[in-house]
Amino acid sequence: MAGVVGRLIRCWCRRAVAGRSRSALPSGHPALHPGCCSLKVPALQLHVSKTAMGASQKDFENAMNQVKLLKEDPGNEVKLKLYALYKQATEGPCNTPKPGVFDLINKAKWEAWNALGSLPKETARQNYVDLVSGLSSSSDSSSQAKPEADRKQAEYETVVMTSEDGITKIMLNRPAKKNALTEQMYQEIMLALEAASKDDSTITVLTGNGDYYSSGNDLTNFTNIPPEGVEAKAKNSAILLRNFVGSFIDFPKPLVAVVNGPAVGISVTVLGLFDLVYATDRATFHTPFSHLGQTPEGCSSYTFPKIMGPAKAAEMLIFGKKLTAGEAYAQGLVTEVFPDSTFQKEVWTRLKAYSKLPQNALRISKQIIRSQEKEKLHAVNAKESSILQERWLSSECMNAIMNFFSQKAKL
Numbered sequence: 274m275a276g277v278v279g280r281l282i283r284c285w286c287r288r289a290v291a292g293r294s295r296s297a298l299p300s301g302h303p304a305l306h307p308g309c310c311s312l313k314v315p316a317l318q319l320h321v322s323k324t325a326m327g328a329s330q331k332d333f334e335n336a337m338n339q340v341k342l343l344k345e346d347p348g349n350e351v352k353l354k355l356y357a358l359y360k361q362a363t364e365g366p367c368n369t370p371k372p373g374v375f376d377l378i379n380k381a382k383w384e385a386w387n388a389l390g391s392l393p394k395e396t397a398r399q400n401y402v403d404l405v406s407g408l409s410s411s412s413d414s415s416s417q418a419k420p421e422a423d424r425k426q427a428e429y430e431t432v433v434m435t436s437e438d439g440i441t442k443i444m445l446n447r448p449a450k451k452n453a454l455t456e457q458m459y460q461e462i463m464l465a466l467e468a469a470s471k472d473d474s475t476i477t478v479l480t481g482n483g484d485y486y487s488s489g490n491d492l493t494n495f496t497n498i499p500p501e502g503v504e505a506k507a508k509n510s511a512i513l514l515r516n517f518v519g520s521f522i523d524f525p526k527p528l529v530a531v532v533n534g535p536a537v538g539i540s541v542t543v544l545g546l547f548d549l550v551y552a553t554d555r556a557t558f559h560t561p562f563s564h565l566g567q568t569p570e571g572c573s574s575y576t577f578p579k580i581m582g583p584a585k586a587a588e589m590l591i592f593g594k595k596l597t598a599g600e601a602y603a604q605g606l607v608t609e610v611f612p613d614s615t616f617q618k619e620v621w622t623r624l625k626a627y628s629k630l631p632q633n634a635l636r637i638s639k640q641i642i643r644s645q646e647k648e649k650l651h652a653v654n655a656k657e658s659s660i661l662q663e664r665w666l667s668s669e670c671m672n673a674i675m676n677f678f679s680q681k682a683k684l
């Protein structure tokens with residue numbers, strides 16, 4: 274096992290040099306770059322609670338993730354404050370020697386941490402959560418002030434977001450990579466869903482650009498190992514996964530998948546959380562988790578047995594059986610299948626008609642249905658994510674990823 278891990282880390286490191294995503298973070302905090310920007314945002318400390326209200330670990334993790342989604346750089350002063358609170362919350366009072374006088378950035382970070390003295394970990398955690406919450410709301414309100422057209426596309430690199438005829442369309446846009454989902458893409462889809470939930474459209478659609486709907490998780494995500502090591506990577510990935518799936522569970526409006534081609538992995542499992550799934554007859558549905566040493570996510574361990582019965586769900590989720598569009602329709606995973614030649618025309622005509630239905634009635638009906646099992650879905654999501662966190666460290670999973678990159682083993 275140690276040999277496998279060593280080999281894989283070397284393989285990951287080599288790939289990380291070429292493929293490090295823009296969300297790669299310096300050590301010490303998951304989303305901080307103190308010193309890389311001179312923007313000043315005064316007085317944000319006003320949001321810092323002076324009382325220890327007892328933020329949970331989950332609140333804290335959510336806040337860490339929220340920092341990555343901030344639309345505006347909060348400035349060095351706030352970033353140092355976040356860094357200090359994060360260190361205090363996770364490690365306690367400053368316990369490292371003061372960096373040398375010329376090591377300006379690390380000295381500033383050290384001083385910010387040291388200034389917190391013996392502030393209890395719980396208070397630091399709460400103050401961190403409060404600070405992020407203040408930043409998120411100020412960032413939200415400033416982005417709301419921007420013209421809609423600016424706000425929509427400018428912020429996305431991996432998805433295309435458009436609104437027309439009461440329909441907001443989020444299109445996965447890495448066709449050369451079969452719309453494999455990078456970490457940046459998970460973040461952008463969450464942002465796009467958040468924006469769609471607040472815009473004036475009636476229906477939200479997720480679809481893919483090119484011949485694939487999506488080939489699922491981009492396996493290079495596992496090559497981008499932070500200095501903290503593979504365990505930290507697995508932990509952060511589990512948080513990202515949980516938040517990503519959570520944003521589908523909580524999505525408040527009718528959500529439609531326009532499955533324009535084959536779908537793999539997580540792009541299939543979350544379909545169980547959509548309200549309508551329209552597929553071209555070219556689409557296939559494949560969840561090869563066991564082949565990859567992994568386990569189901571996207572709440573599929575709960576939704577699939579409910580949708581298609583335990584036997585058919587096991588065939589897909591445990592044994593990795595690939596379904597044709599017709600089979601997926603017969604199992605209840607797909608609402609309707611259309612011939613590829615007329616797919617786009619027929620689907621968009623249908624959706625435009627639906628988008629003219631009374632908006633509030635649609636939204637409230639969706640919410641009544643979802644409310645019956647929202648808590649259950651969140652519990653399943655948490656469990657699946659934590660099991661995967663362990664699985665990603667297994668030799669079975671590491672070997673499968675190595676095979677994909679070294680021998681280009683395809684599904």
Ligand SMILES: CCCCC/C=C/CC(=O)SCCNC(=O)CCNC(=O)[C@H](O)C(C)(C)COP(=O)(O)OP(=O)(O)OC[C@H]1O[C@@H](n2cnc3c(N)ncnc32)[C@H](O)[C@@H]1OP(=O)(O)O
Nearest residue numbers: 450451453488489490491492493510513514538539683684
């Ligand atoms: C934050 C973490 C959350 C994690 C959540 C967990 C989710 C679990 C899953 O989603 S499991 C599913 C993972 N997906 C796969 O294993 C698919 C791997 N890809 C393939 O098997 C094939 O690429 C294919 C069958 C999808 C398509 O084969 P085809 O021959 O038609 O095309 P290519 O292989 O030449 O693909 C074109 C280029 O795209 C790259 N690519 C495609 N899919 C992925 C992917 N999932 N991850 C990384 N890269 C992918 C492929 O490597 C080609 O790149 P190249 O042109 O540079 O060679």
